[in-house]
Every structure is written in C-alpha cells, then in structure tokens.
Amino acid sequence: MSISRRLASGGLIDRSKPINFTFDGKTYGGYAGDTLASALLANDTMLVGRSFKYHRPRGIFSAGPEEPNALVTLRSGARAEPNTKATTVELFDGLDASSQNCWPSPNFDLRAVHQLAGPLLNAGFYYKTFMWPAAFWEKFYEPAIRASAGLGALSGLDDPDTYEKSHAFCDLLVIGAGPAGLAAALAAGRAGARVIVAEEDFVLGGRLLSDTAQIDGVTAASWAALAEAELGTLPNVRILKRTAVFGAYDGEYGAIERVSDHLPVPPPFMPRQRLWKIVAKQCVLAAGAQERPLVFPGNDRPGIMLASALRTYANRFGVVPGQRVAIFTTSDDGWRSAFELQKAGAEIAVVVDARTDVSPEVRKLAGNAPQFLGAHVSDTSGYRRLTNITITDSAGQTRSVAVDTLGVSAGWSPSIGIATHLGGKGSWSEEKSAFLCSDTPPGMQIAGAAAAQWSLADALEHGALAGAKAASHVGLGLQAQKPILASDEASCNNPVWLFAGSRRKAFVDLQNDVTATDVALAAQEGFRSVEQLKRYTTLGMATDQGKTSNVNGLAILAGEIKKTIAETGATRARPPHVPVAIGAFAGLHSGKHFKPVRLTASHAASAAAGATFVEAGQWMRAQWFNAPGETDWLTSVTREVKAVRSSVGICDVSTLGKIALCGSDVGTFLDRVYINTFSTLPVGKVRYGVMLREDGFVMDDGTTARLSADHYVMTTTTVNAGKVMQHLEYCHQVLWPELDVQMVSVTEQWAQVAVAGPQSRELLQVLLGDAFDISNEVFPYLACAEFRVGNIPLRLFRVSFSGELAYEIAAPAGYGEALFNALMQAGKALGVTPYGTEALSVMRIEKGHVAGSELNGQTVACDLGLGRMMSVKKDYIGRTMAAREALIDPDRPTLVGLRPVDRSQRLRNGSLLFARGVTPAPDNNAGFITSTAFSPGNNHWIGLGLLARGPERHGEIIRAWDPVRSGDLELEVVDPVFVDAEGARLRA
Amino acid sequence: MLDLAHISAFAELRSIGDGRGVIARERRGIAIATVMARKGQGAALAAAVKEQFDINLPRGPHGSGSDATSFLGTGPGRWLVTHDAGTPRFVVSLAQQLDGLASVVDQSDGVGLLRLTGPALLDVLAKGVAVDLSAAAFPAGSVAVTQIAHMGVTLWKVDEAPTFHIAVARSMAGSFLHWLEASAGMTGLAAE
Amino acid sequence: MRIPCPYCGSRDASEFSYSGDATLTRPAPENTEAMFHYVYLRDNPVGVHREYWYHAAGCHAWLKVTRNVSTHEVIDAVLAHDEAAS
Amino acid sequence: MRYSLMSLLRQTLAGHKGWTPQWRDAAPKAEYDIVIVGGGGHGLATAYYLAKEYGLKNIAVLEKSWIGSGNIGRNTTIIRSNYLLSENISLYELSLKLWEGLEQDFNYNAMVSQRGVLNLYHSDGQRDAYARRGNMMRLNGADSELLDREGVRKLYQFLNFDAARFPIQGGLLQKRGGTVRHDAVAWGYARGASDRGVDVIQNCEVTGIDIVDGRAVGVQTSRGAIKAKKIGLAVAGSSSRVAAMAGMRLPIESHVLQAFVSEGLKPIIPGVITFGAGHFYISQSDKGGLVFGGDIDGYNSYAQRGNLPVVEDVCEGGMALMPAIGRARMLRNWGGLVDMSMDGSPIIDRTHVKGLYLNAGWCYGGFKATPGSGLVFAHLLAKDEPHPAANRLLLDRFRSGHIVDEKGQGAQPNLH
Secondary structure, eight states: OOOOOBOSSOSSSEEEEEEEEEETTEEEEEEETOBHHHHHHHTTOOEEEEOTTTOOEEEOOOSSTTOSSOEEEESOGGGOEEEEETTTOBOOTTEEEEEOSOSBOSSSBGGGGGGGGTTTSOTTGGGGSSOSSTTHIIIIIHHHHHHTOOSBOOOSSOOOSOEEEEEEEEEEEEEOOSHHHHHHHHHHHHTTOOEEEEOSSSSTTGGGGTOOOEETTEEHHHHHHHHHHHHHHOTTEEEETTEEEEEEETTEEEEEEOSSTTSSSOOTTOOSEEEEEEEEEEEEEOOOEEEOOOOOTTTTSTTEEEHHHHHHHHHTTOBOOOSEEEEEESBHHHHHHHHHHHHHTOEEEEEEESOSOOOHHHHHTTTTSOEEESOEEEEEEOSSSOOEEEEEOTTSOEEEEEOSEEEEEOOEEEOOGGGGTTSOOEEEETTTTEEEEOSOSTTEEEOGGGGTOOSHHHHHHHHHHHHHHHHHHTTSOOOOOOOOOBOOOOOOBOOOOOOOOSSSOOEEETTTTEEHHHHHHHHHTTOOSHHHHHHHHOTTOSTTTTTTTHHHHHHHHHHHTTOOHHHHOOOOOOSOSSOEEHHHHHTTOSGGGSSOOEEOTTHHHHHHTTEEEEEETTEEEEEEEOOTTOOSHHHHHHHHHHHHHHSOEEEEOTTSEEEEEESTTHHHHHHHHBSSOOTTOOTTEEEEEEEEOTTSSEEEEEEEEEEETTEEEEEEOTTTHHHHHHHHHHIIIIIOTTSOOEEEEOTTTEEEEEEESTTHHHHHHHHHGGGSOOOTTTSOTTBEEEEEETTEEEEEEOOOSSSSSEEEEEEEGGGHHHHHHHHHHHTGGGTOEEOOHHHHHHHHHHTTOOOTTTOSSSOOGGGGTOGGGSOSSSOOTTHHHHTSGGGSOTTSEEEEEEEESSTTSOOOTTOEEEETTOOOOGGGOOEEEEEEEEETTTTEEEEEEEEETGGGGTTOEEEEEEGGGTEEEEEEEEOSOOSOTTOTTTTO | OOOOOOOOTTTTOOOBSSSOSEEEEEOOSOEEEEEEEOTTOHHHHHHHHHHHHOOOOOSSSBEEEOSSEEEEEEETTEEEEEEOSOOTTHHHHHHHHTTTTEEEEEOTTTEEEEEEESTTHHHHHHTTOOSOOSTTTSOTTBEEEEEETTEEEEEEEEETTTEEEEEEEGGGHHHHHHHHHHHHTTTOEEEO | OEEEETTTEEEEGGGOEEEEESSOOOOOTTOHHHHHHHHHOBOOOSSEEEEEEEOTTTTOOEEEEEEETTTOOEEEEEEHHHHHHO | OOOSHHHHHHHHHTTTTTOOOSSOBOOOOSEEEEEEEOOSHHHHHHHHHHHHTSOOOOEEEEOSSSTTOSGGGSSOOEEOOOOSSHHHHHHHHHHHHHHHHHHHHHTOOOOOBOOOEEEEEOSHHHHHHHHHHHHHHHHTTOOOEEEEHHHHHHHOTTSOOSSOSSOOOEEEEETTOEEOOHHHHHHHHHHHHHHTTOEEEOSOOEEEEEEETTEEEEEEETTEEEEEEEEEEOOTTSHHHHHHTTTOOBSEEEEEEEEEEEEEBSSOOOSEEEETTTTEEEEEOTTSEEEEEEEEEEEEOOSSOOOHHHHHHHHHHHHHHOGGGTTSEEEEEEEEEEEEESSSSOEEEEOSSBTEEEEEOOTTOHHHHHHHHHHHHHHHHHHSSOOGGGTTOOTTHHHHTOOOOSSOOOSOGGGO
C-alpha cells in the first residue's frame, strides 16, 4: 500500500463517502468530491503517462481542463474513452481507468528509447527525410510513424450510449461559475433576468473552491455555496453543472452537459451527454484564467505542477502531493500558493522568484521558507519523480535542493477563447502581461480573471457589474448592487519566458513534446508567423489545445524574431473550446435514426404481402414482393411485370410529390414553369409536363391534373418533391406575385395506388361498383376525376407509367392501407399482383420513359426526346438559356434504346458507349447507359442510353465498355420504346 | 359499396418509462384544411371568417377560434384550420363558405395530431424545438411551424398548463414517436 | 445564425434554404446577354449582401435578408413577396 | 540545402545550427516578368513550375498574410482524381500523378500517402452513377475499382453494416487516392520556388491592378507598386474581390467550408472514406487525429468560420456510418473560404484583360489540385494558351453552355 497524501481534514471532499476505483488494474480509494487526479495524488500516484513523441514520464500537471499530461483511458470495452483528462473526471464508485501511450506501463515504457534519438527528432525533422526510396514511405516509414501516433485508442466498437440535444433561450448566459460568474448571475437573477449559469465543473465556485479567502465574512467556498443556494431559489435562473460552453456561434452558444459521465453506466433513457444550443441576448464570459507554466531545462518531470494546482489539491481536495515542495514563480500568485500550501500543512522547501523586486507583503507569504529573488530553476533531476532542482541565483551561483514537488507559476492567461470565436482577436496588454479581448461577440461582456481582474475583490465587483449591465440591456433597469466584501490580495504578472540552464530539454508544449529549441529552430528556418510556428512544430495542437503552451511559445518566438509579443500576435482560437464527443453533436441521429423514416400508408399491408423495402430518399418503398418459393429478386420482378402486362397489378405510388395549385391564374403560372402549355388543359384532364431550371437543363417532370377550374394537382418525382415546391414558391412569390395562385403540398394527404394492366378497368369496376363510370368513353386516357364513395373522397387519374391501360387511384392517407387491401381483394379473381419499384422501373424502361437516371440535372429536354414539347409561343423558365450553343448541339448524347447483339448478355448501367471498333478514349466517348432491365416481354436485357446523335443511329451496332465490371459488349441501337410503340394498350 | 377502414397516424403511441412527465393523447377524427387567401382577398376573407365563424382571422403565427374550429396562422395568407366538432364534410363546406376568397385544401389525413401536456413537457419539447416556448415568449394561442429532429411540425399552445397540440406529417409518425419516446423517457411518457 | 422571419419570428438559419443574391432581377427573355449575367455572374461582395432565403421548414415564405457576409450579422429580413408586389 | 537523412544527421551533430530559412523572405522589387497574386498552394506551385518547367526566373508571389495562410493551411488533406467528367478527371489525374513524385521532385517530405479513397454507395442508383464514374476514370487514365458490400467489409469491418438507415451496398475505390500533409506542400513549393529564384513576398496585399489600354501592367500593393508583364490570380476565396479590381464579375460565390479534427488516437481508419448517404468524409492523420468534414454551410460568407447546424450535420453523418467514433472528441473545427463556381468546376483561363490570368472557382477541390493547378496555370502564363489537361475549364463555358457540372445541380453554387 502506498503512502496516503490525504490530509486528515479540510477540503470539500466527503470523507464519509469512500469510493473505490482502479487505475491500471490496481484498486485505490478516494472520496466523493474527488477527481480521478486528486484521488490518484492522494494515493501518491503522480506518474500517470508518457509523452507523445519522446515517451518521457509525465505526471499530473494541473487541476483542470488545461491538463496536458494526465490523459487516461476511462472505462473499457465499448465505453472506453481515450484521452480523458484525469483532472476533470469526477470520481465514481467502480471507476476504471488506464494509462496511455506506454507499454507495458507508465513506470516502464519500452518506447522510452525514443528519448535517445531526441536530438534527431526535433521540429519538422520528418519533412527533411524519409523520402528515399520513394516507395518506402508508405511501406515502412509512415506505418512506423502512425503506429506511434495518437495517445489513446478507440475501442472500434459502436458507442452504446445515447446523446441528445436541447435548446435554451435566455437573457443572460453566464459562462463559468467562479467569483465573477456567480456575482454576475446573482445580480442579473435578482433583477429578474432569465439567466443560465453554465459551469464545466461538478461544483460551482471555480477558484473559490481553492481559496481560503473570506467573502462577506465567510470562507470563499461557503460563499459559493450560499450563492448557489440563492440562485436555486430564483425561478428565472437555471444552473447547468458539468456543462462546458464550447463555442460562440452566430446567434447561439454551444455547450456540452456531461449528464451521466459521473455514473458508472447511464440509467435507462438517460443520455450520456446533452448538447445545448443556447440563444442568449447577453453573455458574461467569466471563464477565469489559466496559470502559465515556466519554460526551463528539465521542466517536465513528474512532480512539477502548476503552483495553483497544488493549492487546489490542498484546499479543495485535502491532498498535498509531495513532502518537500518548492515554488518557482514570476508572479505574486506563486507566493500565495506557497502560503496556502504551508497553511494546509505542506513543507515549503524554497521559493524561487525570477523577479528582483517583490514587495515585502508578498514575501511574507512564504513564511519561514528560504527565498531566492532574481533566481531561477536551471535544472532538475529525478526520472520518474522529481528529486532535485538546481537553483541559479542572481549571482550566477547554483545550488541543488532536494524536493519532490515543484510548483511553477508565470502568472495567468485569461481564458478568452470563446470571446474570439466570432473573429475577435486577443490583443496583448503589457500592463496585464496577458492577451485580452475587446471586440467580443455581440452582447458579450468579459468579467473576472478572464478580463485580467486578478484579485478576488475585483472579480466579484466586476462580475456583479456585468450581471447588472446585462439585466439593464434586456430592459430590466440597472439596479444598485450590494457591495461584496472580499479579503484583499496583491497580484501582478511579470513574465520571463525562458530560462537558460542545463542542456536538458525545456518544454513549451508538454503533450506534443515541443521544446524551446524547437521554437527557435522554426524561427531560424523562416517560420516567423505564429500560425506557421504552430503548424511546423505542432505547438498547441494537442488535446489541451495549447492552454498551457500557446502564450509561452509565441513569447519565445517573439524573442527569437526580435519582435514584441503584441507584434507577433496569437493564433486564432477555434471552437470547440473544450474537446467534445462526436456522438454529442449527432444526438439521436446516429445509426438507424440518422434521418426520419417515411412510411407509405400501405406499408404494413405491403410487408404482409411479402414486400422487400428499399430506401427512396427518406421513404421506404416496396421494391418487389416475394412470392412463396422465389429465391432471387429477378424472378419476383419478372413475375410482377408479366402479371401487369397480362392481367393487372397494383403499386403504391404515394411517394410522388403532390402539390395542390389553386387560383384563377394557375394555368398562366404553369405555362411559365413548364416547357409545354397548361392553360389549355380542360377540367377533368391530365397532362405530362417538363420543367427546366433557369439554366435550361431539365429540373423535373410529372403530370398535372386539372380537377376543377381553379384547382390543379401537380405530381413531381419522389426525389424532387421538396425542390419543386421551393421552385414554385420562388416563381410565385419572387417572380410573379401578381398572379392569383396558391399552393400547398398534399403529398401526405393522399395515398395513391397505380392499378395497371389490361384488366385494371375490371378491377376498378369491382372496387367502385356503380359509384363511378370508368368506361373508356367516359373516362379515356388522361382523364381525371374526383368523387366520393360514401364519406370517402377519391381521386382517379387515367395515367400510365407502364404503357398498359392503367389508373392511379387516390384516397386520404388514413384509408391508404384499406385501399390497398381492398384493391387486392377486388382483384383476387383477376389474379391481381402487387408490384414494387423494380417492376415499375422495368416497365418504364420497356416503354422508354425517362426517370431519375436520365433526369440527372445534366440533360436538356432534347436529350430526352422531349424537345418537341418546348413551346415556341411563350416564355418559360429556362427557355433563353436552353438555346445556348452547347445545349442545342446536335452532337449531344440523346435518348436511345439499346439491346445486346448477343441476346443472352446482360447490359449494365454506367457502361460507356463507343462506336464499334474504336479504342475507348475520352475524345470518342459517345455516351453511356442510363437504365437497364431484363425485359420479360422481349426475354432479354434492354437498356436506355444517352448516345451522341442517337436517334440517327437506330440499327447501328455500338460498343458498351464497362471496365469496372470487366464488361465489353456489342449493342444494337434501337428506338427507346420496346413495348407497344403506337400506344394502343394504354388507350384501350 | 366501397367501405374502407380508417387508421389514425399515431395508432402506435404508447407509454414509455416511469412517470407522467409528458402526457400524450392522439387527437382523432379532426378535420384539417389549409386555407390560403386568394390574391387581393385578404380583407374580405377576414371579414367572412368573422361573420361566419365569429373568429378574428389571425394575421401572424397565432391561433384563434373555439374548441370546435380554430384558425391557426402558418404563413403569410395561409392558415391551418382544425375542426373537431365532428361535422362531416367540414372541409367541403368550408371551401364553399370561403369560395372566391380563399383556396381550401383538405389535409385531414396529411398529419397526425397529438395533444401533449405534463410537467416535463417544456423540457422535452426543448430537445427538439429551436423556438423559445417559454410562457413569456410563447403564450397560449401562439403557433409555430418549425421542425423537430429533422421533421416538419406545426405546434400551437392551447393553454398555460401548458398544453400543446402538435401536427406531424403522417408518413413520419413512427420517427416522431421515436424522438418523443427517447426525449420523454427519462421523465416518463404516459399515453392516454 | 438566427434569421428574423417577418412572419414566424426569430428562427435558426437551418430552417431556411439559401439561394443567393437578391439584387438580381429576372430580365426579359429575349435579352440573352442579360439572362446570362442573371443566371451566372455575381458581385459576391464583401460586407453587406442582400440575399434570398426560403423558410422551408417554417412559413414557406421567400425572404430578402440583408446580412453582412463578413460578420454574419443579420441586419434585416422582409418578405420577398411584399417587395416584389410593391 | 538539400534535405536528406545525411543532412539531418550532420545537422544533429552540429546542434542544428546550420539550418537556413526554408525560403527567402523576399522584399518586392519594382518589376517582375510575372507576378502571382496569392501565396497559397496554387500560387506557390505555379511559381515553382514556371521556374522549373518553363525556365522563367523573374517571378514574384505576393501574399497578403503569411504563405500557406489560405486553404492550403486549412483543409482535409485529401488527394484523388475520382471525378465523373473528363474535363475534371484529366486535370485531377495530372495532379495525382504529380503528387506521386512530388516529394522527390521538390525535396520535401509532404507525406503523400496513397492509402486509398473509398466512396460508399447505398442504392442501386448510386451504384450505377459510380459505375459510370469509375468507367470514366479508367477512360481518362485514372484507377478505379467498384466494390460490392463484401468488398467494402473486407476493408473496413467497423463501418455500420447492420443497423444503418441507408445500408452500405458497396463503394468506388481509388487506391491511388490518399492524403498529404497539407502545410508541407506550401512550404515545399515555397522552398523549391525560392531556390529557383522566385521572390516569395509575405505581408504584401494587392490593392489594385493597373490596366493600360486593356493590358495589365502591374499591381498596387500594401508595399508599393509592382510592375509586371503578366499577372496570375490564384486567390481562391477572394477571387471575386480581386477580379473586381480588374472590372470583372465572376461566376463565383464565396462560401465557408468547415473541417474538423479529433484528438489524437491510435490508428483506426487506414484510408479515406466518404459516406454516400450524408455529408461526411473522414481519414486519419499520421499524428492520429480523425480528420473529417462534410458540406459547405451554404450561404455566402467571408468570415472563415461556420455554424453549428453543419457541425451537427457532419457528426450525424459520421455517427450513421461509424458509431464507433462516438466517444472520440472533436478537438478543433475551422472554416475556410471556398470559391464556389456556378457549375462546381474550376476556371483556369485568360481574361478580357491582356496579361491577366485567372485561376479560381475551385469549390472544395482546390487542395488535391494543387500540383496540377500549378502546372497548368504555369503553362497558361508561360505559353498564353491552356494546358491540354485543362483546355475546357474556361470562362466562356458559361456563356456557351459547355458547363462542367459533375452533380447536375445547375447554376446554384451552394449545391455543388
């Protein structure tokens, strides 16, 4: 059993609730309120992983989301979460975590051999080598690099947990519930504003949890608890704990709530995480600041930590991670950490400050500990744990001090990332030694340490003011604030960016193993922009997003290129401000629930009849119906086609877009959107129409029926239903608002079934009885009618996609299933056969009708043999552009029928067409096959294709070349209509 | 004589989880129509609606009317009219009543209708709707045509309980229920 | 991005579909050159842009939205129908 | 200095003191034979090939910011030539062939990695379209293989085959496609061009184009006037703005395309995968990050950043295709400005102004085209006539109707 570093008392952990967890297979104990990091430190486990490139031993470095070192894989199996920061994981009973990027263990890692090659593996080394021989890159070098890439591993298993999204609207979003955030929320909440407080941590308070200062006469942590309690009583305030705001977007903020990450497994119906999209009129960014580390030789050993993290572990978690602690600082704050640590019972071995001028009040904070001013740490030793530091004093004398823990503090960097997401830029403040943001997103104020208001009193005051201002901006009136009295504290940043010393590496980016030498080399090689530096060295690109490295890196760069930090500038912050699980962005929409499913009214009836379904956009359509004994789809489809051609079949065609068009000017309107004329369409008739885009290419086709003088119903293809609706609305609202036209989609209202085949009329007669006369005389080809049977309104259209005598009958969708069943029942004696989209497609190909594969957005009406429909008497959308030289070129590929010379051969869609005997080359490609089908009537495969000068070439033998399927066939060019060319059947 | 059975869109609505965070009931047998003002007839239409139904035709996204007949603003010059007093052929007679003033298109079967209420309702709706539905921003009578989980919906608030009515494209009823069950499961979905 | 739909109120831009420059006017069909410009050429300005947005998942209105394409600030939105008809 | 393992070892022993700037940070001269506006991948590649292949020396590349700060610095690093139309395949295949020898050619390891690009299909219609595309690729000298479902499963077992909304039916594989370390391409070309005498000038923004009697004679810049006999524009994202300086309106809109990278992970995705039923594609970098993206945001933008709906849309596609990435965290997300042309294909042509040449309209195909674009644009600038591999990607195609529309979406830039 290892030593316990837990203090006997103090901290915000609950010693009455012990928790067991395992790390790298070993069981440890912690308490409720611990993070994984604090619990590990309490168990004297400092070394938790290895660095990315050199596999150097690395320990816990921070106490928050800026952690560069302590990345673990949390949980196992399908729930494994690689690269999880131990410093942010809330401890739960049964937690299981393991170290990463080391084998067999962080204590003994075979890849540590990388360190020997350290001098070679500097910034950008790979750009200069691994080029010879060329083939070796992919075979040898790259696999080796890839094998050592990354830190943790995904399980490769499907994520078993669920995610959800939620929207929220508020007057004020407070990001961060430290002193400034709590003060802002209280001020705005008391004024009556709708406030959302989002705090990444599982406890509100931020730095208050790590401080022993007094506020309003109570301890900082108690004040935070009181503030939380008051906010809880305000119905207009919502507190979101475990919720990190990760981005500012136009008009909204993104936040991620870790709903059940602190539980072993999410309970039923509870998502793992919830993505919040928050629309806030005002925002107070009170995200605090991150302490900057110091760059000096040997600064990466386990035991070297941010000084403020030591303070947090002591005061919040009751853990002092070492026995002898040194502090190395360039700011007053380092001294305060020393003070707090001593107060908690740690032994401070030495305080080293690079500054020569430190106020006596600040120096007092170190108590009796030895102090060195104008000095720095110039070397360290200890492989798996710090054992000694070397101090170079102001006179240049060095001395070694035995310590196991070193707290470093170079002052603080305000956390302004979110403020810059909309394009604002951090600008360097010499006074504050920090990047501040002034051009914030609309409605955002920055308060507290995020605005470099370092002292507790300043943070509370400015936070309250920001909250009050936000409330007044939303019209609630500026209210006087009761001052919050906090104990005073001095604060000052005096940065020194790089300390010389031994030849050991001085790390800038601890996770990506970027050293000060790397930064210098990049500058030497001409990478003088901070963005180029980042890209060349990978500085700041690790999972900590450069939170501990960016400022130091660019300051060192500035020194190298002899510019100021202000001139050098910072890299642009990009969302997400904290890494967010990909699953959370998807919410419910993963796997099968990626998109909604649309079912036709006859779905269940079709399933019962043996249908196999296929996705058609969001719709599920019956593709074919499996009859007993049938084992392959072609048998089923062929049977269905034969049945339709010889007797009667039914097919649900409800998925076609249906648009009701009403008003006195619909005829005129349709004349302008279709290439052919509709104003002359009589009531009770249907006409086929083609519409173009304004650029002259075909947009869609379909039939439009005139049900009454002022009421038409248009059908569109299934896939283009939405697009056509939008187009028609555009034409009406933008181009021709003067027309009396109203339109609305009725796709959902009507279930529509095609009844096709020579016996379709008999079937309908059985179904309708004497309710409606469907004799050829009364109801000829292209007739339409609306009528009622009982209380049920029905629509009947005599249209045909199959080329047979055919109808489409429509009923309100609630009757759709019954209609399908009634048709099956009525046709029983006729042997009615349900058919699916495959048979539908076979019959339209036999008939030479174009569909999706010909209406591909690249064809003009003439290509499809529809040129004669283009009216010359009127304007219509696309007419002018359709007359362009390339669109009327007679060499354009045009619709033809195709059949194999050897009738036993199968045609394949996508084969390219060439004249017989030519060697395929781009210049002689004459077109391609668009559609193919086995034609039961012809008893061989047939196809449609687009062939240059196609109509002139009927009878010619051509070549169909299909190298991706090793196909090469001779085809005969024929008329695209393979069945009933004169159309006698459909008029029967 | 052809006699077809009618199936409602939300026949598969069921209870999920423990509790009654959201209480859902399908509204069946409601006549629904899209009413669209004819060119230049907006004022005359409003007058006719006032006269014949004693309803102030809403100009914006609001509903007005009685339990029996409501006019819900769903777009400029466009309303969704619901009628649940069981008058047969309501849509046909509505078209006749508004003849020349508005085009009336039957949508009774195009959507499924749910009545939703319960203490967790607003939190659950927030999981799908990107519109502020708080009492202040969306008082009773408000209408929103919007989307939930990639599905178009029309929802309107009938009282401050709060109770919402929601219309969903019929073909997507199954997917809508999946969203509702997943979103309301934590607090319980009670089907009535 | 939130678009202030004149009918529906403030809505997320994902409810809309976009079709670009709203300063263009469909020319007379016989003017081939003007039609070519209308269909293909765009000012594509930096800064403030007037553009068509269609409230596909809402009220089905086509809007003319004034928006700064450099900052994404939405300045104004009106019904295209009203402008076209006036 | 020539880069090699030997030079690296030598420098290691010398404490890396001898490395020199990879390119000269040149100051502008008063006059050049050719000025390339835009120090991104295309501009730098153009200068490189002008110097190397066409023997021209007096060349400047003007970059308003730092080189590589445009789309070469923020893309998803994919290279491929799997297009449908010969006009595009010929150019992108030329580019792919150049990628294959690029590193040895310019002595810089850009980590060209031909790990295969797989486009999945989920319906018969998509299969047929990919068959046509694969055949067109073969016809134009590119490699392509049409895989069925089992063929895909052999490559990528972890895809969602069993509980998918749009089940995978197969895919079109281009084995020679892959990824490249994008920034290194800019640096390699800059270094190669600089070594051949090209002035690479950073922080030099072009503010005007001087035209006399219909001929371009120079540019005004933030660092003074520069005369030039020929001017090439390679400023994708800003093409309309710069072309407007010469009085041109282009068939182009500027849009934002977002891209994403996850935290570093051990290798899981060997190649590049494109989801055919949503807007999502993914690969994994040599450093371990999952690099993925999807559709453009869809509205005109110069803001270099996008919004949440597209982030969600992309991740929904990812979770539909491979629910195994659900617990991987997105680390960074950025937006690049893309020239969306009216037919979705690029424009490489002379203009109505003599001596002014345009390289624009790359939509989201710009990165993979970098070497090819550089070479054909260099050819155009040097010879004043289009390179045979790009002789139909001309400006007047919109007027004549010879448009090159891969997707058949028409004159609607945000749909390409």
